[in-house]
Amino acid sequence: MITVNNRDKLDWQAGMTVSDVLKRMKYDYSLISVYIDEKYIPEEEYNSRAVPDKSSIQVIHLAHGG
Amino acid sequence: MRINVEDIFIRNVPGTRERLIKCRAGIAGCGGLGSNIAVTLVRAGIGELIIADYDRVELSNLNRQYYFLEDVGRLKTEALTDILHRINPQVKITTITEKLNPDNIGEFFSGVDIMVEAFDQGENKKWLINRWSGINNDIPLVCGSGVAGFGKSDELRTVKVGKHYYCGDQSSDMKEGLCPARVAIVANMQANMVIEILMKGKM
Numbered sequence: 001m002i003t004v005n006n007r008d009k010l011d012w013q014a015g016m017t018v019s020d021v022l023k024r025m026k027y028d029y030s031l032i033s034v035y036i037d038e039k040y041i042p043e044e045e046y047n048s049r050a051v052p053d054k055s056s057i058q059v060i061h062l063a064h065g066g
Numbered sequence: 067m068r069i070n071v072e073d074i075f076i077r078n079v080p081g082t083r084e085r086l087i088k089c090r091a092g093i094a095g096c097g098g099l100g101s102n103i104a105v106t107l108v109r110a111g112i113g114e115l116i117i118a119d120y121d122r123v124e125l126s127n128l129n130r131q132y133y134f135l136e137d138v139g140r141l142k143t144e145a146l147t148d149i150l151h152r153i154n155p156q157v158k159i160t161t162i163t164e165k166l167n168p169d170n171i172g173e174f175f176s177g178v179d180i181m182v183e184a185f186d187q188g189e190n191k192k193w194l195i196n197r198w199s200g201i202n203n204d205i206p207l208v209c210g211s212g213v214a215g216f217g218k219s220d221e222l223r224t225v226k227v228g229k230h231y232y233c234g235d236q237s238s239d240m241k242e243g244l245c246p247a248r249v250a251i252v253a254n255m256q257a258n259m260v261i262e263i264l265m266k267g268k269m
Contacts, residue, residue, distance in 0.1 A: 031188035033195050038228035040199040058227045063212040065240035066099040066186035
């Protein structure tokens with residue numbers, strides 16, 4: 001089991017990547033920051049970075065405006 | 067008028083000026099977020115700011131950015147430096163008027179104790195966060211995300227992830243229009259977070 005944004009729970013699967021988590025959560029917006037257990041994950045690694053079981057994933061939405 | 071600059075800060079929280087005067091903060095962007103953040107940090111007693119923006123002040127900025135009619139047409143970094151020095155003539159301000167990019171940001175902001183993201187476009191926020199993570203993993207980064215619209219103050223929050231902090235509602239988009247109250251609230255949430263981080267363990 002992994003936790004997304006301290007709120008949603010997802011079943012963990014071996015080999016699961018950041019991209020898989022984003023797909024499962026239906027996050028298709030590209031302006032985001034992603035963290036695994038508070039470590040920042042560059043976008044180039046979304047397809048390859050494995051998400052460990054019991055990890056906490058944070059997805060932050062970067063909204064326009066300032 | 068002869069003044070003692072330290073008298074500016076006699077109503078500040080005891081101990082904060084003594085700490086903040088030794089600190090240097092970087093601010094990327096001098097628009098609605100950055101100009102308001104800079105003013106608050108100077109009033110709080112920060113010793114040094116590095117401020118970056120390549121843009122000039124336009125009339126349409128005056129609804130939310132800390133500029134005045136007579137600043138229209140001036141470089142934002144120059145206008146803001148004057149405004150900050152009218153509050154505290156001794157605060158050290160370094161200005162950068164080149165357009166920031168992933169290749170120059172590390173050099174321009176080297177030596178900061180804390181970094182503030184104050185861009186308006188999400189794409190720019192994204193590359194800054196990505197690049198800052200790669201070069202300055204240990205230096206805190208305070209970002210703004212979701213400042214548009216009016217009201218809904220209770221939806222504004224600060225989310226901490228490692229050494230990164232995100233202030234705003236993370237959803238409102240500037241297509242809805244920008245209300246000065248909400249932009250200034252988020253700017254001050256960012257400034258408040260900067261102060262809190264810099265004061266950690268110092269009182």
